[in-house]
Amino acid sequence: MTLVATLVCAHGQALLRDALLDRLRQAAPGSNTARLDGEIAADLFADAGDALRLEFDLRRALGEARIDIIVQPAATRRKRLFLADMDSTMIGQECIDELAACVGLKEKVSDITERAMRGEIDFEPALRERVALLKGVKLAVVEQIIAERITLTPGGGALVATMRANGGYTALVSGGFTVFTGPLAATIGFDEHRSNILLADDGILRGEVAEPILGKQAKLDALIELRSRFGLRPEQTLAIGDGANDLAMIGEAGLGVAFRAKPAVAAAADARLDHADLTALLYAQGYRGEEVVRR
Numbered sequence: 001m002t003l004v005a006t007l008v009c010a011h012g013q014a015l016l017r018d019a020l021l022d023r024l025r026q027a028a029p030g031s032n033t034a035r036l037d038g039e040i041a042a043d044l045f046a047d048a049g050d051a052l053r054l055e056f057d058l059r060r061a062l063g064e065a066r067i068d069i070i071v072q073p074a075a076t077r078r079k080r081l082f083l084a085d086m087d088s089t090m091i092g093q094e095c096i097d098e099l100a101a102c103v104g105l106k107e108k109v110s111d112i113t114e115r116a117m118r119g120e121i122d123f124e125p126a127l128r129e130r131v132a133l134l135k136g137v138k139l140a141v142v143e144q145i146i147a148e149r150i151t152l153t154p155g156g157g158a159l160v161a162t163m164r165a166n167g168g169y170t171a172l173v174s175g176g177f178t179v180f181t182g183p184l185a186a187t188i189g190f191d192e193h194r195s196n197i198l199l200a201d202d203g204i205l206r207g208e209v210a211e212p213i214l215g216k217q218a219k220l221d222a223l224i225e226l227r228s229r230f231g232l233r234p235e236q237t238l239a240i241g242d243g244a245n246d247l248a249m250i251g252e253a254g255l256g257v258a259f260r261a262k263p264a265v266a267a268a269a270d271a272r273l274d275h276a277d278l279t280a281l282l283y284a285q286g287y288r289g290e291e292v293v294r295r
Contacts, residue, residue, distance in 0.1 A: 004074040005044040006284045010066035010275035011154050014039035027061035037289030070271040070284040076235040078285050083223050085241035086174035089259045092151040095180045102137050118262045119244030123215040135207025139200050142179045155278035157295030160189045162282050165293050173222045175245050220248035
């Protein structure tokens with residue numbers, strides 16, 4: 001089986017010089033390389049059956065270089081379905097924490113969020129506990145939060161646009177809230193979004209979330225449902241996330257990726273992105289720089 005190890009530099013850096021590629025080829029005897037985007041991204045192809053060993057050897061050869069490695073079978077690298085978490089993945093913030101800032105409780109809510117994302121507490125009760133603290137917040141603040149506090153993760157729009165332009169389907173699947181996923185999914189360009197509904201009376205939050213809560217199981221179910229709808233094989237699917245509630249979705253995907261993730265998620269995923277932006281997931285599929293739909 002031919003494996004491909006896609007090498008992608010940290011966002012804004014171009015580190016894949018000829019000398020480094022030579023060193024990587026030496027670390028994987030019999031391998032060959034091909035550039036995908038100048039000194040930003042490249043592939044290394046190797047006839048090897050042990051992906052973990054190949055990744056280990058390449059990481060050792062890279063040393064401290066800020067370059068991510070995604071290893072997978074070359075024959076099934078192109079994906080047709082992409083599911084993504086939103087908070088701390090497609091955007092740089094946790095929306096519930098930003099809502100909590102409106103009532104002076106960001107630190108308290110952030111602590112619960114962090115524990116839930118690490119898997120130290122179950123997601124569903126943690127969400128109910130955090131939402132209860134938001135009672136009395138005006139829903140009108142959401143628009144202001146999106147405009148002033150939310151930042152899109154670099155490469156996200158290009159990732160979604162390029163996959164859609166090549167026949168892929170994209171879904172934003174979040175444990176957050178529809179008031180955020182709706183406008184943000186539209187801005188990034190997703191085909192659809194799924195998340196939780198905050199309950200409100202006359203535009204004022206009740207401190208409650210509609211049941212059932214969209215958590216780990218619902219994300220997994222979404223992947224399986226969409227895969228079945230489009231008649232796809234498991235290996236044609238791609239998922240990315242950062243927290244414990246993404247683990248089942250990441251585990252079921254043909255390529256499950258941890259993004260700046262908690263340790264348990266990074267350890268369980270097929271690949272992890274510690275440095276590169278989200279265009280790395282296009283390079284991992286074999287797209288070249290000139291094929292990327294820039295947004």
